[in-house]
Amino acid sequence: MSGHHHDHDHDDVDAGPPLGDLQLRVRALESLLVDKGLVDPTALDTLIDTYETKVGPRNGARVVAKAWIDPKYRQRLLENASTAIAELGYIGRQGEDMVVLENTPKVHNMVVCTLCSCYPWPVLGLPPVWYKAAPYRSRAVIDPRGVLKEFGVTVPDDVEVRVWDSTAELRYLVLPERPAGTEGLREEQLAELVTRDAMIGTGKVEAPRPKAKR
């Protein structure tokens, strides 16, 4: 163990003040800012709507599916991710400098931000709670294989796990491996298979199950 030793638990280190208190403070601050004309409430609604309904992991999934179908696009994506992603129109805050990490049969990449919650918004939307929470941020670097197991991903011993700690301004997107048995699928069908977790590197993309079983 590196760093400081504590003899008490820190389970609540990221919990902050009790929910009710925080909720009240947010509400009080919001109404004060609105009443004073510093914040336009309809602008807040537009912002919220953007990340609830428009920008999300479907964007990243389209990038991945295109890279699987189009080898030239895949190459552009690996060489200059920012411009290749911008070709599909996905640009903006927290996606200014993108890097794409390609998973292969020998390398599994996963992304964390141990210092805060850096995340590529234009391609993945807003980060899930677990990504911002202390357990993932503390353990992804010291026990990546253990964390992956909790996500249901077992990485064989002969595969290298690379953990990318996005401490600076670069934002990372994992290009997962295309699953076997998807050769006949179109780009849109492939995009449906790509999960958010697979693009963070805490999941794998699965081929669709045969329909007969049930």
Add this chain to the structure above:
Amino acid sequence: MNGVHDMGGMHGLGPVEPEPNEPVFHHDWERKVFALNLDEHWLYGLELLLVEKGLITVEEMRSKRPAGPAPDGLRVLRPDDVPRRLRAIRAARMDEDVPAKFKAGEGVVARNIHPMGHTRLPRYARGKRGVIDRDHGVFIYPDAHAAGLGKQPQHCYSVRFSAREVWGAEASSRDAIYIDLFEPYLDPA
């Protein structure tokens, strides 16, 4: 700063709790927290900043009612501006022609420093030896910028550290951690 935000490698913080079909926001207050660009850690900081910048007064904060009009000359975000503002690039990358001290493949050691101010050098990397994986180019140096000392453009590198170098013999001999580190954090190995 050696703060609790710097979590890499800490123990005792519990299990990761993935949530299937997680909604973007769980509660309505989370929507507001996001839209106001807050975070629970930052709420207190924001309240202080609003007072410091003269946008609201301590009295208004206490009474929760505006005591006077907003200062003149403010640009308030309007709904029509939202799409454009979200697509606006807030570039930390700089065009400055700063010579790079290191090249891909060269050995480096992360400095064992403990600055009181803002830094992006995580504690778990300090004093560890790694190899430059790639040079990302020149960026605003956040340590200086956060301290109000200007942009001080610096190269930012992805540095590969073997898991064993960082965590010792029990770690996998195959695995590695790649950390984005600014040039002033690094010495030649």
